[in-house]
Amino acid sequence: MKKLTQTAVAALIATLGTSAVTSANAEDIKVGLLLPYSGVYAALGNEIEAGFRLGLETFGGETTDTFEIVTEDTEVKPPVALGKAKKLVLQDEVDVLVGIVSSGVLGAVRDFVDGAKVPLIVANAGNDEATGASCSAYITRLSFSNGQVNRPMGTHLYEQGVRKVFTMAPDYAAGRQMIGAFAESFTAAGGEIVGQDWTPFQKTQDFGPYMANAKASGADAVYVFYAGGEAISFVKQYDSFGLKADLPLYGAGFLTSPLYVNAQGPAAIGVIAALHYVPTIENDANKVFVEAFSAANGRSPSEFAVHGYDAARALVLASAGGANDGEALAAALSKTSFDGPRGATSIDPATNNIVQPIYVYETVANENGEGLTQKILATLPATPDAANGCTLGG
Ligand code: BEZ
Numbered sequence: 001m002k003k004l005t006q007t008a009v010a011a012l013i014a015t016l017g018t019s020a021v022t023s024a025n026a027e028d029i030k031v032g033l034l035l036p037y038s039g040v041y042a043a044l045g046n047e048i049e050a051g052f053r054l055g056l057e058t059f060g061g062e063t064t065d066t067f068e069i070v071t072e073d074t075e076v077k078p079p080v081a082l083g084k085a086k087k088l089v090l091q092d093e094v095d096v097l098v099g100i101v102s103s104g105v106l107g108a109v110r111d112f113v114d115g116a117k118v119p120l121i122v123a124n125a126g127n128d129e130a131t132g133a134s135c136s137a138y139i140t141r142l143s144f145s146n147g148q149v150n151r152p153m154g155t156h157l158y159e160q161g162v163r164k165v166f167t168m169a170p171d172y173a174a175g176r177q178m179i180g181a182f183a184e185s186f187t188a189a190g191g192e193i194v195g196q197d198w199t200p201f202q203k204t205q206d207f208g209p210y211m212a213n214a215k216a217s218g219a220d221a222v223y224v225f226y227a228g229g230e231a232i233s234f235v236k237q238y239d240s241f242g243l244k245a246d247l248p249l250y251g252a253g254f255l256t257s258p259l260y261v262n263a264q265g266p267a268a269i270g271v272i273a274a275l276h277y278v279p280t281i282e283n284d285a286n287k288v289f290v291e292a293f294s295a296a297n298g299r300s301p302s303e304f305a306v307h308g309y310d311a312a313r314a315l316v317l318a319s320a321g322g323a324n325d326g327e328a329l330a331a332a333l334s335k336t337s338f339d340g341p342r343g344a345t346s347i348d349p350a351t352n353n354i355v356q357p358i359y360v361y362e363t364v365a366n367e368n369g370e371g372l373t374q375k376i377l378a379t380l381p382a383t384p385d386a387a388n389g390c391t392l393g394g
Contacts, residue, residue: 026064027324031315032088033069034099034109035123039076040202040229041101044304047259048099048123051305054293055312063320070094076101076202078108085109089118096121096329098311103127103146103173110134119330121314123307128177131353132388138326140333140352142314143307144276145385146177149252150225152358152380153274154185157221157250164194166219166247168210170230171198178225178252186223194219204230207237215243222247227254232263239267248272256363259302261372268363268372276356277303277342278374286341306341313338314347334392348384350393357382 033052035045049071056067070092074081081100088094089112097113097120100106106125113120114136122130122139126146130139157165165186169175175198183193195217197210214222222243226234231254238249244267249255253275256268279290279300289309293301301309318332337346343357360378365371387393 026066027319028066028068029096029315029319030068030070030092030094032085032092032094032097032099033071034074034081034085034088034097035071036076036101037071037073041076041227043259044101044124044228045073045099047302047304048101048308048311050297051293051301051308051310052098052123052312053308054289054296054305055309056316058288058292058309059313059316063316065319067315074100074102074105076105078102078104081105082108082112085112089116094118095326096315098308098315099123100125103177106130107134107173110136110139113138117326117330119326119333121311121333123311124304125174126177127173128181128385128388129173131351131385132390135351135390135392137334137352137392138330140314140330140336140347141354142311142336142347143354144303144356145353146174146252147181148353148356148385149274149276149358150178150181151185153223153250153252153360154182154187154191155189156274156360156378156380157223158186158189158191162191162221162248162250164192164217164219165221165223165250166195166197166214166217167193167223168197168199168207168214168234169225170201170204172201174227175201175225179223182223182252199230202230205233207234208241211238211241211243214247219247221250223250224255225252227252227257228260231255231257232260235264235271236267244270253278253359253361254303256374257302257304258300258374259304261363265372266365269365270362272360272362272377274358274360274380275303276354276358277306278359278361278376280361280374280376281342281359283339283341283343285339289341301341310340310342310345313340344382350387351385351390352392353385355382355384
């Protein structure tokens with residue numbers, strides 16, 4: 001927590017001289033990591049934390065400030081997460097919140113964060129509203145928005161010759177927004193959505209009945225959003241149901257994330273999806289990141305790891321620039337810009353949402369025959385999301 005007021009700093013300058021002030025300015029920034037450590041997104045929470053800690057290790061030397069981390073488990077439950085956010089801010093007195101995986105959880109904590117004027121770096125949840133109609137000067141997103149990842153896929157699939165699609169997703173904000181963005185651009189291009197199913201979130205074990213609907217629909221392809229434990233089950237069941245050969249499977253790229261693609265095994269081969277990060281992106285910053293993450297964890301990083309890593313980098317940049325309270329940190333975060341593992345990465349000050357390229361990738365077998373990897377098929381240009389009612393840009 002920042003302890004020195006401007007007046008105290010001025011007094012120190014007067015009595016001790018500038019060199020003493022340099023070390024007096026080194027602050028301890030308390031970070032509240034608000035992530036799921038249980039529930040269907042538990043693995044995602046752990047991965048974001050691993051990326052965040054690696055980011056602090058890698059970039060922390062660029063600031064004289066130090067970072068203290070307090071963690072809380074959202075359990076992927078909006079009311080629980082809101083209670084934990086209040087505890088981190090009011091009891092632990094954190095300077096900044098980092099995390100949130102579920103769009104539902106982000107929707108639940110938005111008003112509290114905005115009212116408490118505590119900066120929140122969103123390190124996953126894609127909820128479009130948080131950088132749209134419900135945007136806040138205190139919320140900056142270093143991950144992706146649900147529309148941003150899925151909108152380009154509607155146009156891309158139509159251009160690839162797909163005409164009739166059946167969609168499926170868990171029935172909560174992320175599922176509705178991701179499929180909504182895909183369907184809007186796909187139908188605008190001339191395609192047809194021939195059927196849709198919304199599976200009960202965190203409750204669906206057997207996707208068979210929904211897959212039967214897809215098979216009977218007359219679609220030429222299926223487009224879905226699933227992540228975490230649900231993605232592992234869905235991809236395996238899609239393959240064992242025998243659908244993959246007749247109905248190619250497409251989706252938001254969390255479906256076959258490098259985090260759990262090896263748990264899906266050969267069932268994931270041939271799935272084509274879109275994402276803002278895969279470990280096979282070729283640039284210098286990604287080479288450094290993949291090497292460091294692999295050395296620490298014995299496997300390649302996923303999109304969830306890069307969210308944590310880039311969130312740490314943005315926080316370090318803000319702190320190195322002298323931001324030392326909630327207001328200043330929030331203002332500095334919205335000016336973030338760097339060349340990172342995903343390519344050119346910046347924050348759009350009109351919405352506080354990230355601007356980044358989108359990669360269409362296919363899951364393929366590794367050349368050495370061991371495990372699976374991501375073959376990039378297309379790089380779609382970075383375009384900022386529309387403000388959608390957000391007035392941060394004036
Ligand atoms: C979401 O709820 O926004 C979300 C969860 C997991 C992966 C991607 C998005």
